[in-house]
Structure formats: structure tokens, C-alpha cells
Amino acid sequence: MNFNKNKMVFPHITSIGDSGLIVMFGEKFSIELNQKALALDFEFNKVLPDGVLETIPTLVSLMVRFDPLTVSYHFLKDYMEALLESDLNIEISGGRSFVIPAVYGGKEGPELDEVADLMQIRPDQVISGHSESQQHVMMLGFSAGCSYCGLLPPIWDIPRGKKINPSVPGGSLLIALRQTVFPASNMPTGWRRIGQSPCLTFDLGKDPNFLLKPGDEIRFEQISSAKAQSISHDKLWETLER
Amino acid sequence: MSLYINSTLIGASVQDDGRPGLQRYGVTSGGAVDKLALAQGRVLLNDEGNTAALEFSAVGGKFKVQTSSFFVFTGAEALLKLNGNLIPQGQVFGANVGDEIEIGSISKGFYSYLHVAGGFLSTAHLGSRSANVQVGLGTALENGNILPYKRTLHRDLMCLKLNDYFNSNKIRVVSGPQTNLFPEKVLQRFFSTEYKVSPMRNRMGVKLDFNGENFYTDAGLSVLSDAIELGDIQIDGEGTPTVLLNDRQPTGGYPRISTIISADLHKFAQKSVNSKFNFVMVTLKEAIKALEELTEQLRNLRSQVDSLQRDPHNISNLLNYSLVGGAIRGDEFDES
Numbered sequence A: 001m002n003f004n005k006n007k008m009v010f011p012h013i014t015s016i017g018d019s020g021l022i023v024m025f026g027e028k029f030s031i032e033l034n035q036k037a038l039a040l041d042f043e044f045n046k047v048l049p050d051g052v053l054e055t056i057p058t059l060v061s062l063m064v065r066f067d068p069l070t071v072s073y074h075f076l077k078d079y080m081e082a083l084l085e086s087d088l089n090i091e092i093s094g095g096r097s098f099v100i101p102a103v104y105g106g107k108e109g110p111e112l113d114e115v116a117d118l119m120q121i122r123p124d125q126v127i128s129g130h131s132e133s134q135q136h137v138m139m140l141g142f143s144a145g146c147s148y149c150g151l152l153p154p155i156w157d158i159p160r161g162k163k164i165n166p167s168v169p170g171g172s173l174l175i176a177l178r179q180t181v182f183p184a185s186n187m188p189t190g191w192r193r194i195g196q197s198p199c200l201t202f203d204l205g206k207d208p209n210f211l212l213k214p215g216d217e218i219r220f221e222q223i224s225s226a227k228a229q230s231i232s233h234d235k236l237w238e239t240l241e242r
Numbered sequence B: 001m002s003l004y005i006n007s008t009l010i011g012a013s014v015q016d017d018g019r020p021g022l023q024r025y026g027v028t029s030g031g032a033v034d035k036l037a038l039a040q041g042r043v044l045l046n047d048e049g050n051t052a053a054l055e056f057s058a059v060g061g062k063f064k065v066q067t068s069s070f071f072v073f074t075g076a077e078a079l080l081k082l083n084g085n086l087i088p089q090g091q092v093f094g095a096n097v098g099d100e101i102e103i104g105s106i107s108k109g110f111y112s113y114l115h116v117a118g119g120f121l122s123t124a125h126l127g128s129r130s131a132n133v134q135v136g137l138g139t140a141l142e143n144g145n146i147l148p149y150k151r152t153l154h155r156d157l158m159c160l161k162l163n164d165y166f167n168s169n170k171i172r173v174v175s176g177p178q179t180n181l182f183p184e185k186v187l188q189r190f191f192s193t194e195y196k197v198s199p200m201r202n203r204m205g206v207k208l209d210f211n212g213e214n215f216y217t218d219a220g221l222s223v224l225s226d227a228i229e230l231g232d233i234q235i236d237g238e239g240t241p242t243v244l245l246n247d248r249q250p251t252g253g254y255p256r257i258s259t260i261i262s263a264d265l266h267k268f269a270q271k272s273v274n275s276k277f278n279f280v281m282v283t284l285k286e287a288i289k290a291l292e293e294l295t296e297q298l299r300n301l302r303s304q305v306d307s308l309q310r311d312p313h314n315i316s317n318l319l320n321y322s323l324v325g326g327a328i329r330g331d332e333f334d335e336s
Helices: A031-046 A073-085 A112-119 A123-132 A225-230 A233-239 B035-044 B184-192 B262-269 B284-304
Strands: A012-016 A020-024 A052-057 A061-066 A097-104 A135-140 A147-150 A165-168 A172-176 A179-182 A187-189 A192-196 A217-222 B002-005 B013-015 B053-057 B061-065 B069-077 B080-082 B093-095 B100-103 B108-116 B146-148 B170-174 B195-201 B205-210 B232-235 B241-244 B256-260 B276-281
Touching (some): A012 A073, A020 A073, A031 A052, A031 A061, A123 A192, A123 A217, B035 B108, B035 B284, B053 B069, B170 B262, B170 B284, B184 B276
Antiparallel strands (some): A020 A061, A097 A192, A135 A147, A135 A217, A165 A187, A172 A179, B002 B061, B069 B093, B080 B100
16 A cells, blocks of 8 residues: 655645545635635536536535546546636635524524623624624535535634534524534534524525525624514525625 | 335335435435445336335335335345235336235345335425435335325336345445545554444444554544545544445545445445445546446346246246236226
């Protein structure tokens, strides 16, 4: 066995399984690297080579799944290298802009005070800080429609909680590591819940089924608990894009 | 136009080719774990396209036929009975209204498939009938539920000799983006270790048992979440390996030491609990060659299917064929 231990140079392209290719932009997270991954995804999807089945952008990488009996890994690697040499326009990554209503604190955000303590600010400052921040949808992962959004300002760099909450509802606003995780269905989590949106971003009854895509921008807008109850989820989707 | 579920079902679900293309939205493809067994059923029933079968794991179940049709059973070995009469696997049989199909516990392998002519027609979600109840796609199958299918479609009583691929002791893998995060010594040990399939397994993944030290990597602890591939071997925080299958999560932050090649995925998934094996590293070229061979095998299935209506003198195991169970009344296909 001969394993190559050379230091990686980024962007780094390698195979994953026998039907995948992954382009890694770095080892540490940054919004710039995330935008590069999304920009590459956007460019690559403009004209997909034959045999490509799907592309999966994540925090700082892009995975391509393909049929290796139709197209070879080496062809796609060369193809990607050529794309990477052209200037990727990170401004034009196909993103849209959404304003999403959310109730902060109370039973909808039971860990708001804890987050305020960790950030050493008041709960109302947590709410205003969060709802004033324009966030990128950096990737969808964990479960259907679950969005990883960020980055929030450095003051939001708080750790995940030590205990796992076995189930938080879809629409929860979950906070850690300068990110908001915004799930579309119940999930277990160690992240702290500061709010709840009446909007679920995955709906089998809608077309398309997923409201958000990686590359979109979102801002949460504070609403009252009473207002959240009066919002019809069916109508909500049409009114969110700004 | 349906099959009535007449027993408790555990670990059974309707599966087709799955829903590839949605992992970027957080949905993995799902689909039948054993593609070969799914393809065998389709060929035997002369069905084209993405038809769905009922996938079983470990235990079987009982069913009452509510519309006469033709069925076949493939994959892991289990006793199949029609009204109490044994029917061999890989043999198409007709069943009439009121007949009882009974599938016993799986004795060899892990996933079996009951196919019906034209496929099961449970509700499709996101372009596939494959159920993944945990993520809200499809529903769990319960005693008293019905599994719909088309009105009676005629099928010939074809049969296929099913080969045994249920206990491979070598599972081939290729390296991946995180292989090199493991120290050379840990990698050497990973490939010299004998593994045992643990009972901690489902369609999401299979945890492996082994003797010896766990497979630690310091570098792997800071891996950022990225896309998980089918067959990835994840090393969790405790240093134990889990092979991730069709209903895996879309993204993960645990390092993956290598990935099972496409041609061996069904062989791995069919291994019984407690069966032993080793991982063998191969090159990408060897993995593609193996996939070409499997694709060729799937393409050749059609030419291997035999009609049951042949000279009985040439059938060495005639008694294994349920000639009576395959009979039908004759009026099932009338339009009325």
C-alpha cells in the first residue's frame, strides 16, 4: 500500500468512491471558500458533461456524482481544472433573496437567554442582531431542506451545547459557530434554539419542493407568536422572495 | 388491485431505483439496497422501467392476494409459500384472489424482494416510490395495510437460477478524500483487520465489529461537513467503522477512511449479521472494471431466464418447482 502524504494544495480535486469527484477549496471554513464552491457549482451546471448525475455543494467543497461507464474521473478532473482556471464570478451564483418570519424567545426560542449570556449581551440585542443579519444559505444537509446559514458576526461564535435535545421542530432557528441551522423537519440537535419560523422550507405538496437553494440569501424578520399562528403555510411560500 | 398485509412487518419497505439528484437539497437517493435482486425480479416479470418491489430484511411476513397477478421472490434466501406450498425463489408464480403468500425468516443474506407484475404502486414522493419513513417519505407498513398494484397483468412462468453472493469475505474499496487523514499505521491495520457485521444495522448504515484498537485520527476530528457517498466507511468519534448505505444522511463531519466500490455494494449489504470479511483496497481502474462486469451481468440476465414450460426430462430438480402453485383459474384476465 502506498498512501500519498503530500500536503494538499487547494483547490484540491480527488475521487470519492468510483463514481464521484470532489473539489475541496480548503480545510477551514470561510464564507469566501463557500462562495467559491457555490460559484463552481453554478458554472459547472450551466453545461453538464454527459454522464454527470448530480452535483452537491457543501460548506467548502463541491461533489460531482457521475456514471463512470459514461464519463471518466480523469476527463471530469481536467474539465474542472479548466473551469477553476477561468475566473469564477462569485457574485453571480444564481442566488435569490428571502425574508423569513420568525418568533424569537419564549416557548419558540427557549435558549434565547442562554445564548444572550454566552454572547454577553441582552436577549433583545440577540434578536435584533440576528434579524438584522443578511445570511447566506451555505449548504443544505443533515435532512431534507435543512439549511446551514451564515455567517453571523464574530460575536456569534458560540459553541454547540453539551447536551443533545432529542427533537426540535422543523422551522427552529438553531444557533452555534456563527451559523443558523434552519431545519425543515424534526431533528435531534446540540445547537441552541432561539426562535421558530412558521415557514417549513421542504413541502411535498409544493412545486418546487424545496424553498431554499445553496447560494440564496435570507434574513429573518421578527413576528409575534400570535401572528405566526395566523400565517397560512400554504400562502407563505409565494410571499417570501424579495 | 392489491396485496393485503396480514402480519406484522419489521424492516420491510417498498423500494425502486430511488431518487438520485436531490442530495444537494438534503435528500439521499434511497432505493433498493440490492440492485441485482431488483433487476432479477424485473427481468423475470418482463417489466421495463423503474418498478417497485417490497424489500424485506431479516424477517418475512404474510399477505393475502386481493387481485390475481404474477409474483416472484428474489434476493436473500427465505422460504416462500403460496397457500402452504413451497415455491422456489426466482420462479414466477401466479396467485389468485384469496391466496396467501407467506415469506419466512431470512436464512442466508439480509435483503429479500417480493416483486409483482408491473410493480407495487404505493405513492411516489420526489419522483420515487422508495420509502424512507424517518425523513417523512412514505409510511411504515403495518398489519392491515394494502399494497396496491395494477390490475392483473399476464406473465409467463419464467425462472432464473439465482446465484449465491451473500457471503463475500472480501469487500473491495477505493481511497477517498479523507483516507490520508489517517496515519499510515492505522490504515495498514484497517486493511489487515477482520470485521464482523454487527446487529446495529439498517438501511442507513451498518456498524462493524472487530477486535483490536480503534481507528483513531487526530486530523479527522476537524473535518468540515461534506457530502457522504454511498458505501462510505465512516470512522466515528470512538474510532469504530460504519458503512453508510442508501438511506444515509446527506452530509457528515466524521472522516471516511475509504468507500466500497459500486460493484460490491450489494454483496456487502447482503452479508448476514455476524458474518466475517476483510476490506481490500483496489485502484479506481479495478473498481470500474468490476462495475463493467456487474453491468454486463445485469445485461445478460434476460438471456438467462428460462421458461418453465420445457421438457421435464431436462429439469433435474423438477420437484423443486411448484407446478401446481403456478396454476391459475383461467378467467382472471377477462375484462369484466
